[in-house]
Amino acid sequence: EDQVTQSPEALRLQEGESSSLNCSYTVSGLRGLFWYRQDPGKGPEFLFTLYSAGEEKEKERLKATLTKKESFLHITAPKPEDSATYLCAVQAKNNQGGKLIFGQGTELSVKP
Amino acid sequence: GAVVSQHPSWVICKSGTSVKIECRSLDFQATTMFWYRQFPKQSLMLMATSNEGSKATYEQGVEKDKFLINHASLTLSTLTVTSAHPEDSSFYICSATQGATDQPQHFGDGTRLSIL
Numbered sequence A: 001e002d003q004v005t006q007s008p009e010a011l012r013l014q015e016g017e018s019s020s021l022n023c024s025y026t027v028s029g030l031r032g033l034f035w036y037r038q039d040p041g042k043g044p045e046f047l048f049t050l051y052s053a054g055e056e057k058e059k060e061r062l063k064a065t066l067t068k069k070e071s072f073l074h075i076t077a078p079k080p081e082d083s084a085t086y087l088c089a090v091q092a093k094n095n096q097g098g099k100l101i102f103g104q105g106t107e108l109s110v111k112p
Numbered sequence B: 001g002a003v004v005s006q007h008p009s010w011v012i013c014k015s016g017t018s019v020k021i022e023c024r025s026l027d028f029q030a031t032t033m034f035w036y037r038q039f040p041k042q043s044l045m046l047m048a049t050s051n052e053g054s055k056a057t058y059e060q061g062v063e064k065d066k067f068l069i070n071h072a073s074l075t076l077s078t079l080t081v082t083s084a085h086p087e088d089s090s091f092y093i094c095s096a097t098q099g100a101t102d103q104p105q106h107f108g109d110g111t112r113l114s115i116l
Helices: none
Strands: A002-009 A011-016 A018-028 A030-038 A045-050 A056-059 A064-068 A070-075 A084-092 A108-111 B004-007 B008-012 B017-023 B032-038 B044-051 B065-071 B076-081 B090-097 B111-115
Touching: A002 A084, A011 A018, A018 A030, A018 A084, A030 A070, A045 A056, A045 A064, A070 A084, B004 B090, B008 B017, B017 B032, B017 B090, B017 B111, B032 B065, B032 B076, B044 B065, B076 B090
Parallel strands: A011 A108, B008 B111
Antiparallel strands: A002 A018, A018 A070, A030 A045, A030 A084, A056 A064, A064 A070, A084 A108, B004 B017, B017 B076, B032 B044, B032 B090, B065 B076, B090 B111
């Protein structure tokens, strides 16, 4: 069964304290792995897509990496505005409709 | 680019009424739209997938007669919660993809539905 597990469930950082969020996945052939940011009461905001092991993407203080079993979202020198829930999702190759399987998310809190 | 608008953002209604939620892709044509439900502190649960001009595909356990989905054009999909009851209260979110199925889904800002 295709599955996505994110850790930790919650992460509290001081401003400037770099860290990483983990997304472990089991899927019968990966078509793509997606990272989203979700603020309270809002829909998820797209951050990155990764398609193959070894691929990396960067955007401001965020960097996403991918291996055959997991993805990391590295946050460098975070700011309070980076506080949000970060969601990881995978899409399997055998899925014709583009369905995503989401993890439970990591709730990040950055204190000034 | 890739903006998805969802309306209304918040609705309160009495038990037994039907509620329609609209999802529009504003600057692209959405080949596929998705409807999710999200409970507090939980992740997104896919309810159904819809393609323009065809019947929606519902996930196991989702009542298609309760949650009616119409995808009449490449920029508009609607979700109608029929005869809503308090247990239908939730946060409903739509998303849309442009082009190939491996493209990212772009999400609306959700609709908070409260049934009294």
